[in-house]
Amino acid sequence: MDKEQLERLAKDPRFIPGIYNYCDRWCERCPFTSRCMNYALSEEEFDSAESKDMNNHAFWDKLHGVFHATLEMVKESAEEMGIDLNAIDYEECAKQEELVHKKVKDQPYTQDAFAYAEMASNWFDSNEDFLQSKAEELLTQAQAEIPAAQPDADALKIQDYLEIIRWYQHQIYVKLCRAASGMIRGELEDVEYFPQDANGSAKVAILGIERSIAAWGGLLHEFPDQENPILDVLVALKKLLRQVDAAFPDARAFVRPGFDERTNS
Numbered sequence: 001m002d003k004e005q006l007e008r009l010a011k012d013p014r015f016i017p018g019i020y021n022y023c024d025r026w027c028e029r030c031p032f033t034s035r036c037m038n039y040a041l042s043e044e045e046f047d048s049a050e051s052k053d054m055n056n057h058a059f060w061d062k063l064h065g066v067f068h069a070t071l072e073m074v075k076e077s078a079e080e081m082g083i084d085l086n087a088i089d090y091e092e093c094a095k096q097e098e099l100v101h102k103k104v105k106d107q108p109y110t111q112d113a114f115a116y117a118e119m120a121s122n123w124f125d126s127n128e129d130f131l132q133s134k135a136e137e138l139l140t141q142a143q144a145e146i147p148a149a150q151p152d153a154d155a156l157k158i159q160d161y162l163e164i165i166r167w168y169q170h171q172i173y174v175k176l177c178r179a180a181s182g183m184i185r186g187e188l189e190d191v192e193y194f195p196q197d198a199n200g201s202a203k204v205a206i207l208g209i210e211r212s213i214a215a216w217g218g219l220l221h222e223f224p225d226q227e228n229p230i231l232d233v234l235v236a237l238k239k240l241l242r243q244v245d246a247a248f249p250d251a252r253a254f255v256r257p258g259f260d261e262r263t264n265s
Contacts, residue, residue, distance in 0.1 A: 168208035202251035
């Protein structure tokens, strides 16, 4: 990957500008992969098993090429905007980064998002045998061909609920950290972009929370014996959702490129 290749992709009219900035990174379930430059870049550069393996030199060679090309473009853009990268006080920047990092970690919603991720992990760890037993039960029903039973459909539903919970479990925290960072930087630097970006990240987190609530609700229906621990999780998620809505009142109105607007096919 070189700068010219990256610029070619960036100018391709097929792609929706910035769609990858506010997505949940679940490409397998995304209807916009054909309109996403990041997806195309990944498919073009990481096009073999070796290049997708983090333990293989090919992966790091490819990643180095992408970073190098991106850095070249950043330097060119800075020069065009009259920004001298060599004049930046990196020591002062590091101090501000540390301050922002601390403020992000101190936000009640980031702390509760982290606590939720731990709560979800604890549920999976403590119910590993239960989930295995449920899978074996559905398999037995399928093999027995019990009339009126739908073990295949039930298994697919449960698998979907579990995949949704696992996908968003840690991402909610990550997106809220980015959202908090944007708001804090906006206050410190008075740059309009940061609060806008914060709202976009918060919206992705909100969607992840809501989808997680729906998935846990589905598990509650499938596993009534797990009512108490699942209700505890749902209470925690709904509290978190209220916190995020209060901290980012404009997040739901944020228009994510592609996802929240009509685009030309």
